[in-house]
Amino acid sequence: MAKLVFPSDFVWGTATASYQIEGAVREGGRGPSIWDTFSHTPGKVANNDNGDVACDSYHRYEEDVALLKKLGVNAYRFSIAWPRIFPKGTGQVNPEGLDYYHRVLDALIASGIEPCVTLYHWDLPQALQDKGGWANRETIDAFVNYAETVFKAFDGKVKQWITFNETWCVSFLSNYLGVHAPGYTDLGLAVKVAHHCLVAHGEAVKKFRALGIRGEIGTTHNLNWIEPYSTRKEDVEAARRMRAWNNEWFMEPTFKGTYPAFMVDWFRAKGAEIPIRAGDMETIAQPIDFIGVNYYSGGFGRYKQGAGLFDGEEVQIGFDKTFMDWNVYPDGLYKVLSWVREEYGDTPIYITENGACYEDELTEDKRVHDAKRIDYFRKHFIQCHRLIESGVPLKGYFAWSLLDNFEWAEGYRKRFGIVYTDYNTLERHPKDSYYFIRDVIASGGLEV
Template sequence: MPNPSPRQQTRLHAQPSISADRLVLLPSDFRLGVSTAAYQIEGAAREEGRGPSIWDSFAHTPGLTANGDHGDVACDHYHRWRDDLDLMVDLGIREYRLSVSWSRLQPSGQGELNPEAVVFYRALLEGMRERGIRPLVTLYHWDLPQPLEDAGGWPVRVTAERFADYAARTVGALGDLAEDWITLNEPWCSAFLGYHTGAHAPGRRDWGAAIAAAHHLNLAHGLAVAVIRAELPGARVGIANIVTDIRPRTDSLDDLAAAERLDAASNRVFLDPVYLGDYSEQVRRLLGADGLDAVIRPGDLDVIAAPTDFAGINHYQRVIARHDDDDAGPLRVREEPAEPATTSFGWSVIPASLTAVLMRVSREFTSLPLLITENGASYHDYLDPDGDVVDLDRVSYLRGYLDAVVTAVEQGADVRGYYAWSFLDNFEWAEGYGKRFGMVFVDYATQRRIPKLSAHWYRRLISERMSQLEPIGVKR
């Protein structure tokens, strides 16, 4: 077991946990876990039949990622997964949200699955089962096979249909080893960062294409739910949407309208059709004439609104919106970071924002159980002279945001789990390896894993939570 160093132990004793009288308010089946994504950790980019994804193409294009970083090796999890799962067990982690790679499983984006990829993922899931780790499997975390992008990508309808086929084949091949499935991770990022701003793969800058992509991603989710139900009738299925806490800069009518527009194009365009069965008036007024109305076909909304079993919520920050007619894009909104913006990304650290998001989703959109499928912060982590990573900021962050979850439960939200982002430091997309979100430090030159103070704090929290449940005989 990777015990804290003497220095870490001293610091750990000085870091309070969440009080027992707060922890006990969580449901007895509440999950405390961690998250990762395939392209960010696996590496082995050209091994055993894996094909290129849009992120391989994007990251290997000069100037698009920090320092030209890419995921060819990343954390080398493809070869080190056994040790990584053992480390999870040592840290008390028994709930793990991972993604499988579309470009590894189905390199061309259609047809039979790559048998070597199936062997890999079956071994990984079997290894989790052997260690008592429950998987929450995400089918799509942004690694669209490049051949599908070459054929038009998410702005064209056929990509949603290809995704449904991939989902059916993957669940058919792996479904005996996992009951819990997420269709898509953060379709907002795939649509608007990928096709509007160009900040993410595939790096296109076309507002209309982004809107079409948003609808087809929603459609892909609904189609996938149907095929997962058919392949694995007992599966629990949901989607993980990023939900941002958006506030107007002032109470002026202009700023209030700007915040509403940003909310419509960030949150509502994905939450409305999945949970309420239609795009809201705000979304249609904002996006309809720019392409949304043109891509909606009869029956689409019924498909998108297929019943799910939980709502996945990714949350990172509060942003401030102000009206801006000058050079602010089609929304005429200027986004500003809320204060305090203290992460290395310049994102806000406001735990009450997570409470607000959970309450909003549970009151306005769905009564489904909520899973926080991602929440975390990047800091300027480093190995000190003793070889430790004493990430006090992250400990404080986790304590604050987990307490915010308890507050939401107190206020009536049905929250059933929290998956911290992330288990390992990893390839942080366009930011490369300069942003560290992990509870475990990765020395990329040697691939050595070093649990940070936050990992030991989280292990203690999980242990305290389990000790609360043992007297009443609660099991996972």
């Protein structure tokens, strides 16, 4: 067997998000978010589940940090709940919210784990949504004010900051497809929201630099890899549009200060215009220290008139599937990160999320034998090693997720964790995949 050895400074971590794990939605001075509203709207979330309790990490964070320490990771990515810092989005700072995150950060640092903090993982204060949410440019100012408050409060404790998680989900999934909060189905609105979030990212980066905050700052986009089903021109162009919706539409402005022209034309033909103001594109393209990439899947696409938003349909070619019905496509990770480097240069890359949902069962001896998830991680770790050997500046990997948690519109029926959460008792039980990752980290690589 061959041993694939990772660099000694490679960052191994795992990730969570505030609304998915914290619970305690009415404690500590926290205000309501759009996800509180959405999840309490009948029919929006599977089984009408909500995040009121989730994994109760608000009260059990020390237990979760202990799990991280035993796992052996040297970093942990989590998000701050904006409504805990500003219950109404703006106005008075809530000191209890800041105190809570100080305790989390101190616990991580004491355990030798570097915090990687995401400022926005979808829990917009409801008070701001009531004024138009991300469609209202005033929300950009509110976000920068929130970011400045958090930057100053935690300067020195956090060395890696992420402005936004998955702007595609914030915009298109939430405002065009209507699957996530706030649940609208308006393409023009989604294009506007995407632009305003990108501007907010750029303004936050500018504020970070102006304040002289220590550490690094970047953003995270969820990328996929759609191959053309054939070399027919129609298939190539359809697959490119399908791929660009996640990839170029967000990467191009982040790195080059432009939107891809072929996509601008496509959206314009659908009646959706980008509300660009003077200086916006320069702001969006502020230099960043790293780019975060969330990767889960990909596939093959071909032209079909009238299919979806882009006259394209996915063709199933026999991929294994996760319980989310997503293709298991490890080679897509290699292809998409190779593309990132080719298109956007040698900016350091972190895989800020990668993982798989499967049907997990807790045995009588409190174990979860999740062989499929282990296989998923193993295959993607191999692609990570290929990327590093190929000169792609991949600096770290964060497994999604530390815990089974509130899986957004899927509620609690879909489990991504490497630790099983018993939602009746809130007990945590490490799965076999937890021990697999622990051993990979401890040995500095894996046998293949």
